Amino acid sequence: MPTPRPTSAWAKTGxxxxxxxxxxxxxxxxxxxLHTPGREDETDTGTGAPSxxxxxxxxxxxxxxxxRAQDEGRS
Structure with missing residues (x-):
């Protein structure tokens, strides 16, 4: 049976x-x-390409x- 290794005080679990x-x-x-996906500038006017x-x-x-039905008034 292997002996357990001493754990370090710095060891952390996953x-x-x-x-x-x-x-x-x-x-x-x-x-x-930092810019990350999903964080846009708050000053963005929305004139860029559609998402x-x-x-x-x-x-x-x-x-x-x-x-088309709404445009023709057939809601």
Whole structure:
């Protein structure tokens, strides 16, 4: 039977490492205002290219005919 190794005071479990890593990255993102996916500038006027979500909504409206029916007054 193998003898257990002494654990270091610095040893952490996987979940403790994940939580501390998330905390450090979140702090750095907020502190240095790092751009990450999903965080746009608050001053963005929205004149850029449409997002994938916008394109999907437009495609869904066109495929169901809902937009055309609303335009013709047939709600």
């Amino acid at each position: 979940s403790e490492t994940s939580v501390s890593g998330i905390t450090v990255f979140r702090w750095a993102i907020i502190k240095f205002n 994938v979500f916008d394109e999907a909504q437009i495609a869904a409206e066109e495929s169901t005919g809902k937009k």
